[in-house]
Amino acid sequence: MGALSLDAIYKDFPSHRVVDGISLTIPQGCFYSLLGPSGCGKTTTLRMIGGFDEPDRGTIQLGGRTLNGLRPYERPVTTVFQSYALFPHLTAAENIAFGLERRRDPDAARKVQAALDLVQLSAKAGRLPAQMSGGERQRTALARALVVEPELLLLDEPLSALDPKLRKQMRLELKELQSRIGITFLFITHDQEEALSLSDQIAVMHKGRLEQIGTPQQIYLQPATRFVAGFLGAVNWVGDVGVRPELTRISREAPAPGARVLEATVNSAMFLGDCLQVETRTPAGDQLIAQIAHGLGEFRRGDRVHVWWRPDDEMALPQ
């Protein structure tokens, strides 16, 4: 067991470069997310770690052992696929037993039962994938990948096929499971909320390159690039200074001294359930959005207001 490290990984497809010099290190036991829009190269990166694609250049090491050139079945790494890829002719228990049987594990029966218990599927052990719900399939895929005790688990957008309510619940289960078993998880997603809520570390990817690596707080509050700032959530930009809408305040009277203030006119006010979203426009043409709690005033189109925030809440982007 040990850390996973990618060193200057490149991968070209016939039409373009998909992965453009990625280097990162994932400490053992970490819940690590690769976050980026579709087509950013995150899935290809995952496939190269799993052994389904080979990098054109660069080395992949796990615990000091080089993985380049090893077939998927030679790597101590397993994958939860986006489609789950459960074997349709095998039951949940048989799917989970598949990897143990390849290893001729004498303790297979007990391990399958333990894995079924781990994901609370003991009652569904005899079901075929077609007879399971989306959540049950997802848990079967997870159990099947974990039961062979990999050093690293790769998860390729495993929650994206679930409906939103189930997705939130599975997110909690996934996080809880990872901290219990302590295996390194490398989680691929395009959903910033998923990445922020689950991860110890996040690497944001864009056009084949890494934009930033950091904790969820660092990535969200101190983005290194404009892309990262925008990808993780809405931003009000005033020149090169950015501020999140939920940290932007709005009032008719001028705020206490010390705040950054702009005068603006209300464009629209929208009730979003958990907050009121007020869109304003400054005389300079910047559009500023403030998300404020209820009871902090009523705003109507055409109202002249002060838009302000604390200097501490500004994102300082390096030029």
Place this chain on the structure above:
Amino acid sequence: MKQRLLPLYVVSVYAFLHVPLLILCAFSFNSSRFTVWESFSLVWYRAMWNDAALAEATWNSLLIAVVSTVIATAVGTLAAYGLWKKNARLLSGSLYLSLVTPEIITGIALLATFQWAFRYFQFQLGMHTVILAHVTFSIAYVLLVVMARLRTADPALEEAALDLGATEWQAFRLVTLPMLRPGIAAAALLAFTVSFDDYVITSLVAGVDSETLPMMLYAMARRGANPVVSAISTVILVGLGALILASERLQKS
């Protein structure tokens, strides 16, 4: 008005399609030799059963169909798998060519090929040339059916098998093959049917020892209306109909 015409139209179309077959079946149970209904009888079925030449032709047809089906199914399935793996669209597309080639052309081409080969190898037209010919045209049908099954398959399945420790061969044998099994069975049934059915190509490449059932039926029918022909046709119709139904059912499962 509309509601009345539609059923009438449907009945007419089905009658147009199936009445000739029903007439054939009906007269196979007629005691008269002529196309005038006399009374119900199994006399022609008894005559069919006791005909030694007919038995030989049937045996030939079955042997050819079974052997060519086994070969065509094996080759066709592996080809479909390979084309799917390599995502070879042009190569798979070109297979349709052999489906749309007129049978007579295929037959003549095969005959020319065999005659050319006879110059260099000592062999004659016979069962083996018929089997080879049947394998060539059956492969396209097998490919078509197996490819259809593969097209709906998740390519991640084999990757998942490799990921869990299976070698490429184990992934194929333990995951892909079981998943393809209904498609392969359907393809085999279809290959059997087209082989058992074939007249045009077979008659061109058959030798003296390899007269098949369709060839014999054709020869008998040419000599004039014969209720034995009707009886044989009815049996074939029912048998192959059952195979096609089984094949359809397998393709859906």
